[in-house]
Amino acid sequence: MQDLEFTVERGKLYMLQCRTGKRTPAATFKIAVDHATKPLLTKAEANRLVKKGYLPKRYAAAAIKPVITKEEAIQRIKQADIERLFYPIIDPDFDSKSLSTRALGVGINAVPGAAAGQIVLTAPTAESWAAQGKKVILVRKETSPEDVGGMHVAQGILTATGGKTSHAAVVARGWGKCCVVGCSALKIDEHAETVSINGKTLKQGDYLTLDGSEGTIYDGEVPLVTPTLPQEYYTLMKWCDERRRLLVRTNADTPYDAENAVKMGAEGIGLCRTEHMFFDTEERRLAIQRMIVADNENDRRKALDTLLPFQRQDFIGIFEAMNGRPVTVRLVDPPLHEFVPHTEEAQRELADNIGVAFEHIANRVEQLHESNPMLGHRGCRLAITYPEILDMQVRAIIEAAVECRRRNIKVAPEIMIPLCIDAKELQILADRTREVAESVLKEAGVRVKYLVGTMIETPRAALTAGKVAEVADFFSFGTNDLTQTVMALSRDDAGRFLPVYVDQKKTGIFAADPFQTLDRDGVGMLVKHAIENGRGTKKDLKIGICGEHGGDPDSVKFCHGAGMNYVSCSPYRVPIARLAAAQAVIEEGATRRTAGRRPSKARAAATKTKKTAKKLAKKVARKSAKKPAPKAKKSKKKKK
Amino acid sequence: MQDLEFTVERGKLYMLQCRTGKRTPAATFKIAVDHATKPLLTKAEANRLVKKGYLPKRYAAAAIKPVITKEEAIQRIKQADIERLFYPIIDPDFDSKSLSTRALGVGINAVPGAAAGQIVLTAPTAESWAAQGKKVILVRKETSPEDVGGMHVAQGILTATGGKTSHAAVVARGWGKCCVVGCSALKIDEHAETVSINGKTLKQGDYLTLDGSEGTIYDGEVPLVTPTLPQEYYTLMKWCDERRRLLVRTNADTPYDAENAVKMGAEGIGLCRTEHMFFDTEERRLAIQRMIVADNENDRRKALDTLLPFQRQDFIGIFEAMNGRPVTVRLVDPPLHEFVPHTEEAQRELADNIGVAFEHIANRVEQLHESNPMLGHRGCRLAITYPEILDMQVRAIIEAAVECRRRNIKVAPEIMIPLCIDAKELQILADRTREVAESVLKEAGVRVKYLVGTMIETPRAALTAGKVAEVADFFSFGTNDLTQTVMALSRDDAGRFLPVYVDQKKTGIFAADPFQTLDRDGVGMLVKHAIENGRGTKKDLKIGICGEHGGDPDSVKFCHGAGMNYVSCSPYRVPIARLAAAQAVIEEGATRRTAGRRPSKARAAATKTKKTAKKLAKKVARKSAKKPAPKAKKSKKKKK
Secondary structure: EEEEEEEEEEOOEEEEEEEEEOOHHHHHHHHHHHHHEEEEHHHHHHHHHHHHHOOHHHHHHHHEEEOOHHHHHHOOOOHHHHHHOOOOOOOOOOOOOHHHHHHHEEEEEOOEEEEEEEEOOOOOHHHHHHHOOEEEEEEEEEOOOOHHHHHHHEEEEEOOOOOOHHHHHHHHHHHHHEEEEEEOOOEEOOOOOOEEEEOOEEEOOOOOOOOOOEEEEEOOOOEOOOOOOOOOHHHHHHHHHHHOOOOOEEEEEOOHHHHHHOOOOOEEEEEEEHHHHHHHHHHHHHHHHHHHHHOOOEEEEEEEEOOOOOOHHHHHHHHHHHHHOOEEEOOOOOOHHHHHHEEEEEHHHHHHHOOOOOHHHHHHHHHHHHHHHOOOOOHHHHHHOOOHHHHHHHHHHHHHHHHHHHHHHHHOEEEEEEEOOOOHHHHHHHHHHHHHHHHHHHHHOOOOEEEEEEEEEOHHHHOHHHHHHHHHHEEOOHHHHHHHHHOOOOOOHHHOOOHHOOOOOOOOOOOOOOOOOOOHHHHHHHHHHHHHHHHHHHHOOOEEEOHHHHOOOOHHHHHHHHHOOOOOOOOOOOOOHHHHHHHHHHHHHHHHHOOOOOOOOOOOHHHHHHHHHHHHHHHHHHHHHOOOOHHHHHHHHHHH | OOEEEEEOOOOOEEEEEEEEEEHHHHHHHHHHHHHHHHEOHHHHHHHHHHHHHOHHHHHHHHHEEEOOOOOOOOOOOOOHHHHHOOOOOOOOOOHHHHHHHHHHEEEEEOOOOOEEEEEEEHHHHHHHHHHOOOOOOEEEEOOOOHHHHHHHHOEEEEEEEOOOOOOOHHHHHOOOEEEEEOOOEEEEEEOOEEEEEEEEEEEEOOOOEEEOOOOOEEOOOOOOOOOOHHHHHHHHHHHHHHHHHEEEEEEEHHHHHHHHHHHOOOOOEEEEEEHHHHHHHHHHHHHHHHHHOOOOOHHHHHHHHHHHHHHHHHHHHHHHHOEEEEEEEOOOOHHHHHHHHOOHHHHHHHHHOOOOOOOHHHHHHHHHOOOOOHHOOHHHHHHHHHHHHHHHHOOOOHHHHHHHHHHHOOOOEEEEEOOOOOOOHHHHHHHHHHHHHHHHHHOOOOOOEEEEEEOOOOHHHHHHHHHHHHOOOOOEOHHHHHHHHOOOOOOOOOOHHHHHHHHOOOOOOOOOOOOOOHHHHHHHHHHHHHHHHHHHHHOEEEEEEOHHHHHHHHHHHHHHOOOOOOEHHHHHHHHHHHHHHHHHHHHHHHHHHHHHOOOOOOOOHHHHHHHHHHHHHHHHHHHHHHHHHHHEEEHHHHHH
């Protein structure tokens, strides 16, 4: 769409300049769909213009047909067009000068959209203020699982440290909640209850506005608007769904997220993180903490018994929301240190609450501290050392499934074991999982089909995938952690130097942030190796991805090319993934046509879609070959 | 060697029992060398015994030849036989009952040998007491580079946390200094200046004895003895050197270490860690700390200028000690956070010393803190963000080389860039390295040959080795960090769960600790991939290993099989590596002979050795085929 400037002087038309026209996201969809479905002119209009001499007759036939194909319409839509459809934005009518004077500083734009509210400095304050109906912005140095309650009720989240895949960013992205992280100019004084950004000091309770798309922080409350979805969005997404081969699942931890994701087009849950559930209420928090500070299996089992009904109820809610769609539940993953209080005050409170000596708590917390928690006692290592945690979680999942089956709700649970590094390790845990599951089903006298698989998120799991596949029903690539380990790059710390690596002027070492767009040369090579070797062992191995990359267009296209069955991403990224998966099919067709190569081994299920894709490819290729031609002819003629 | 019990009753000989005889390490070498060089009997003795009827005539010919081949002698020596030759041990004559009553507890046996001395709780105390001629044992929760001075003067080191590859263990191993780590029963009260182990409390200044081979901690001062090297050790090592193809280098950071390693048979330095030099004196420590807390390049350069002469002098000393043997110098590797003081007191002292505000220091230290320092801002990432550090270090290395050349000392510096993850990253740094080096050489008007290479210690460097080799003159596998990243396993934290993984009764997931013995299925696969792809790009690429595995027999054999040029290990492990490298050749020959396979592509340099190896292989195979045969025949005959 072009924005033209022209003038007519003494009967002569002068074209002054033209540029690509800005449009609202709704207009982008409308233009794309209109161009693919409606002719520029009706037959009557065309005839009239031809008669009047305004339209050369040779263009009349083209003018009464749609301008582009549906595939071209799909190719016209970009990630940002979808994002901008969903997130609140700063009112475009708000005075831009006034806005720029309010800018306090810039952080990393972790989750797009805008948010405005009163500054709160702790998660409990956020919760109590929100309960009073206040809109709050949670401002923290960094966030941890203990803050999840406060994060959930906040309009937006601002942190001084971290990058796009730090705790705050990942959790906020799951909710589509505005989030700015790594604002190094931000200083927080918890004691004085103030924050300062580049010298400007604000108190708790003062208003702040965040623009998560740009990463900008504004003083005061700037007016926001939320766009409404145009009909053309649904039309275009339908075209995408008809074309794509990759399924699109979502990362969702609650029935609320799950329902929301289904509305966004999710076809299942690819990652349900069970540990977020541990912090939902005080009661749950205490139970998990009691389990962690226990110094024998018996006490741990007792604490786990109190958690079981909560977890079961959570899974029932999620299974209901997903109504028969597959739900991949990941067993507990983070190091236990993340679940315990770290200040003396909070430790004393916990000691009082669960009737244990403060020193015991303090010692245990100290003992759980790790130099590199990312590479520490977490993931399935917890289940190897404390198998009773696995027992409780598997029981909760299968009991929830049984309960749903009894109520005639379809369920398809997939139990996922995280951070596997070895086939024998997985064997031990998968055997135990199936043992617990079978005993629950036998007790209940109900049959439920379930899968037991693993995340591939360590180089060793990927390297030994052929053996790991002997034990796993499915693979799900955890490309966040795989990127961290393959590149020896902590996502929480990379903010200090990664910007230099992706700065094209300074070094240009990487074309993009590898935590946003999958690193094809390194991580991608391992992913392909693992898929090839995994399917070498088990031809029909179900394979997906559940890292942040599952919602990044370029990475989705890689996943398509690598032969995955599905991608999984946060609910708000589901439409982006659906679009990218369709674009992958279209681009694949175009490439094949151009290169004249034979398509890779056909998968039976995809045959029909593929035929369509081939046809499309021909069309696209024809179109793009033809387009420049008329112009060239025309100008030549003129010169003659 | 068998220990036999027999009795003669009524003229009849009864064999009661037999068991493998214990012997001193010196005896092990003597028996092996004697058996391979001396006949059991002289001709005259044999004749006499045959005449008397004590020796059947058919055995006389065998009795006057050596019993075993030199290859068999080499195969008879084990890692522990060599270790026990070098380290002080608890006097075997010391009353064993009295010893066992002194046992206080057990930690992880990080470095073998024994040590006795007075307990000191801080590195400065260790230094001042040692200066007064006292023998001290440094007892710490864990050690950091700041403690290196105190560790160096201590007889032995004991820590409450950590594993075999934690800071204390790695540094102590380099010195062959007795070290027990991860003693969880050890509680340190720095305030009261006491330690308690399993309830027994000792004060600073009390005596303690460590047995680093067993990991046992004894109360009081137990007498130690240091064995002397038998002549047969030198003979057997010579046989090893004649046979092995792998070169053996050492990890050494000081002229003292370097000289010691040459005595142990090192043929070069495979890893010289420049950062240990930063803590040698107060002056250096201040200079590096001043550099770190500087907030602009200019101040950093000034601080680096004061470090330059120190580093240059260090390198001159090392080049002198190595006298033309190759010296691989690794540019600074650890995260800067390791170099700054972490207590308020020490920060205030630093602030006073360098004339900077305390708050500035405290802020900078806080800023440098990382969630996962192992995956953080370290290695060549430091040189990407602060290239002036690289400039100073390269200048120091090349200026030292120039100075040595002028004094007619041969030098072969190899500059090694750590933690590379990408070819372009390495290109930027290798270009800068060569630029600085060339300008120094041009200034000096001296020609020195030097290499610029990289460590392969991240999965991504290994995966993209084909490209990395375009830029690197050599690869050195840093298998400590490669193991950490491939397995997502922090060596500092793995102590909590890795024991369960290697416990054959509990899980048996791994056959050995992957930080001690290279994980062939995971890490090994990547190493092979990198060698294949690196040599695919550069046929003669020099390849070595400088992780802890370079001194582990099984890992050395892997390195041999993978086609490396050298292994590098701590000085005290050099003879172990020489032995294992020779055993690898012998075992390879035996395997080939047995399997009847064709040898892999011959490398020109190794042809002669290989021919010898083949001959040996035949001999070994013949021997081992024959040995059981006579017995079998004999018994059959008897039965007949």
